[in-house]
């Protein structure tokens with residue numbers, strides 16, 4: 001829930017520069033510590049996606065912070081939902 | 082005692098009983114492992130993940146089975162790559178447990194942060210504050226601040242459960258499932274359940290919300306947080322203002338151990354005190370409100386002579402006159418009095434040559450913690466030698482003797498004789514001295530009525546259905562003008578020629594009765610959980626209790 005709310009916020013134009021690290025740290029907090037394997041099933045994609053494409057996350061957030069905001073319809077907004 | 086195994090917790094070697102789980106073992110070693118879902122008397126759920134620790138066992142070579150050694154010759158410990166739950170792991174020989182590594186710390190911080198995501202953080206207006214595990218653990222093991230900036234989920238609040246006796250606040254729930262397991266395992270039916278998934282997961286109640294159960298309140302004590310609170314106690318008193326007194330519930334011969342919470346001579350609530358030999362961690366709901374007697378309207382508050390209120394000193398001297406007026410005397414003993422007072426009464430009975438009567442108070446045995454004998458200390462009447470046979474539920478024998486003119490004076494303790502087979506005219510045939518906590522028709526008809534302290538107002542000993550001697554402490558002071566029966570009894574005994582010290586100290590009393598009665602331990606020392614005394618002398622007596630928790634089940 002937390003992760004989806006953060007990603008939705010980023011897509012909606014409210015991203016913060018610390019968000020990618022936060023996403024990773026949340027995913028790390030789930031992996032290997034849950035009773036149910038669904039936890040890892042949800043955390044692994046986040047871990048790989050955010051660590052591999054962190055620069056793209058940051059780039060998008062920077063553009064938002066620079067005032068281009070959510071109105072910009074690039075493919076990123078779809079990829080991140 | 083069971084076998085010991087050697088384990089190592091945070092670098093400290095210690096020996097603990099085999100078969101324990103790691104949480105309990107660490108507790109013995111003085112290391113606290115935070116936990117929510119684990120409860121010593123419920124099955125392990127392993128769902129909260131707060132108790133994660135790293136666990137390692139001595140490494141062995143897979144092929145040869147030989148122990149693998151470190152270069153310095155010590156046994157190599159193979160730690161599991163993932164953290165393991167300490168509630169669901171049993172100790173084994175040579176096990177190493179690490180509870181203070183950065184990995185464990187991070188896991189705890191993570192779990193606590195997740196739990197607090199949708200928590201309303203309303204400690205100042207939460208009744209559990211001060212005894213809430215989430216509060217304590219967040220303080221001791223949490224991150225200190227949340228990184229959560231999104232909207233929180235709202236969940237139902239102030240839901241009345243169990244016919245309004247319990248308030249449920251689902252937002253504060255940490256989803257430990259203790260309440261669910263308690264109802265399923267102990268009450269025997271499903272009352273609570275989880276609904277929805279993920280972050281919307283919430284605790285909820287079925288249509289049958291357990292309002293008719295006499296044990297449902299135990300979920301309030303079991304709930305580690307403020308999700309379940311007792312409606313009667315809500316917002317009455319903060320836990321840190323109260324003093325806790327160790328008592329034994331006078332409700333029945335089960336002898337449930339209780340904590341009585343007191344502030345400034347007022348009792349605010351009664352909760353169970355864990356005793357693995359008697360009541361585990363539970364008590365009945367009915368026993369929680371027994372303290373109401375202390376301030377009840379039914380209470381006898383003033384001494385009376387011939388129906389007119391008077392000062393204690395005068396009433397006592399009149400009582401002595403009445404008791405000495407005729408040697409045809411009887412005493413009605415009470416199984417509700419502590420053992421010390423029963424011994425004093427027995428002493429009085431033998432000095433005065435009195436016949437002894439008693440009454441049994443029977444009810445239905447619920448097979449758990451309310452037993453058929455609704456008096457806390459029937460065994461004490463036998464041990465103190467007052468009676469030899471299990472008493473009848475009424476006083477018809479005494480009534481017959483009075484009507485035949487064989488009994489002229491009666492010292493009646495606590496029992497309301499008028500509801501037990503005696504009639505108003507019998508009070509003309511014999512002179513009654515009544516000593517009781519409650520006012521009753523007997524108290525009004527008696528020549529002298531003496532107000533005595535209730536079991537919350539003095540310390541004492543009870544012997545429960547297992548012949549377990551248990552002591553309880555004094556919770557509050559008796560109202561002005563109300564005396565302890567032990568002080569009254571000493572006066573009576575001295576009036577018949579003995580010279581006991583007035584206002585006896587409880588320690589001296591206990592020492593004396595343990596000298597009189599060899600089956601009692603010296604000074605009646607009972608230790609923490611009480612001691613079972615030798616009951617072989619009473620083996621032929623037919624007691625009414627049936628098999629229930631820790632009673633007759635392992636014999």
Ligand code: SF4
Pocket residue numbers: 253254255256257258259260261284300303304305306308309
């Ligand atoms: S209501 Fe309390 S006992 Fe029940 S699951 Fe929630 S936190 Fe646990």
Ligand code: FES
Pocket residue numbers: 115116117118119126127128129130131132133166167168169
């Ligand atoms: S106490 Fe071990 S998982 Fe909850």
